[in-house]
Amino acid sequence: MKGVVLSKTTLPIVDIDHRFPRGDIRTAAFWLSEILPYFPPAVHVIVIDPGVGTDRRSIVIRADDHILVGPDNGVLVPPAKALVSEISDEDSREALDIYTVDDETADSDTFHGRDVFAPIGGDIAARNGRDLQSHQGLTSADEITWFNLPKATPSKEGVTGEVLVVDDFGNVITNVPGAFIQGREDIIVNGESVPVGTTFDDVSVGQRLALVGSHGNVELDVNDGRGTDAFDLMPGDDVTLR
Amino acid sequence: MKGVVLSKTTLPIVDIDHRFPRGDIRTAAFWLSEILPYFPPAVHVIVIDPGVGTDRRSIVIRADDHILVGPDNGVLVPPAKALVSEISDEDSREALDIYTVDDETADSDTFHGRDVFAPIGGDIAARNGRDLQSHQGLTSADEITWFNLPKATPSKEGVTGEVLVVDDFGNVITNVPGAFIQGREDIIVNGESVPVGTTFDDVSVGQRLALVGSHGNVELDVNDGRGTDAFDLMPGDDVTLR
């Protein structure tokens, strides 16, 4: 893929991550939503693609100054929305400029990353992202596969959310906005009291705590340990906070 | 190695792969043969080097517009041949422009990547690959360690080949050219009938199939599973197709 891109443009290539779990759209969508807004304007080529070889389409999304190229399986949607975050969630579909890749251009049975996404991404970068509407092989589109990361919902007693991902350190990242715990001293997580901290160091080594992670969500951690084990929580599990 | 290269040239450095199995010349030669032809003209520094510290030589090969730098253990040969693929296999040795690195220049006991390949590769890149024949420390050579990936051979009943590598997804990549199965509905693999598809999705989840992989060879896969387990095949194993 890098070779193909370099054949199109001399702009620098940056590796973001090669270790997202295979085909895990949700985890990739979460991390890319966190990461892409820190980049200056760029073309992002994304290959989280359990459906390669099926008839799912290839798409290009312009989101503010950024362009995303990848499969039409939903994985591009949360990061694209994050890049136009000033717009309310309901309006974000119209804030995105969406194109599908013509079948002829997308003709590859087994390796769309190399044969479809990389050449289109390289071409777009070489043109500085201009004139997508007249770009060869692209057709403006209204509908794509939409995918939203799950949202926490207020409940009678607090808020019910779920675990979005577990990071490399074993920290449990929920979808509950950090504002829910800010200023509190402790909180009830699935029925058990847990202290609220601003950093791991606020509790003793081995102790559990809740804090607002670098992504702004409530995180369930252990100082020098793995929150996923201590809380027995995995991605997709429900989390009720009171 | 990157620091040494950057001391020689400001041309961009691209990581191709750091996860080839240690010292596995065959696997590295296969993947590099697949990957390098997608790159624009470049200097490729290759360190798959089980013999570092022995008296195996260091070599430089010019193959078309590309230059390969690495150990004289055969690993550079298949990718160099792939870069001049318009030439028949028999002629490819003369299509390559080969140099050995003088002992004085290659004086390093334990880390040729850093002390020999990287500085030579950086120097050559800084000169845009010109004038290898007058490059300090290089001597034109006729003979190097030759290595060919094994070829499938036609048999009375079909074709006998072997497994070249198993990829990260568990797909079994053989050395049988894809043309052998194209247009067929099924094929006998080591005595058992297997459907032929063009993509994973042509069979149900968990089912085996044969298809032409992105490298053009016959691949033995499982939809959403690992072909290496389902076919009980590992690199080097024989594969008979009828």
Add this chain to the structure above:
Amino acid sequence: MKGVVLSKTTLPIVDIDHRFPRGDIRTAAFWLSEILPYFPPAVHVIVIDPGVGTDRRSIVIRADDHILVGPDNGVLVPPAKALVSEISDEDSREALDIYTVDDETADSDTFHGRDVFAPIGGDIAARNGRDLQSHQGLTSADEITWFNLPKATPSKEGVTGEVLVVDDFGNVITNVPGAFIQGREDIIVNGESVPVGTTFDDVSVGQRLALVGSHGNVELDVNDGRGTDAFDLMPGDDVTLR
């Protein structure tokens, strides 16, 4: 972090390593001391940071033509010293130009790499490392957390050192200077005689040997095997050579 840096400067970003053991200051300090001197002048952003979220400070060190940005936990000290190696160990503290990052600039609870080190590193690189003393958010400092890799000490019978790290090949890298074994035919390691070689190939496959590694220290290895297993030595273990 790469996105933040790219927002500040178009200078190339080079990945050195993402696989240092988590929070292992000693191992990272050793490898960075080996690696950084091979680079041309650069800004090095280092995140080996078991204390993120505690009140440990963020620092910037100018060492010769290089600038290091990272946590004040000692991990920057050995590589900074290695970059001014012409200066004796005792003098190296004054050879370094040290700054702390003001609390306001370093305001981040959980991800200093992204929120503190990357933007400061990018800003410094964008200014080509000039005028650190007038750089916003930096204050000249006299004292930082000092950390030295342990040194081998001569003993009555030879030298007593320890294992600094075990590399990916299982080679045991000690802190004993290579000069101690050069020219010898064999050596007593923790009471057992071991041949001295210049390369793995000097002994049979599976045999142990001592040699001078690419870092200049005594290394305890096995030809085509793992020294850490054969010598039963791990990082931190004592090694007595006679």
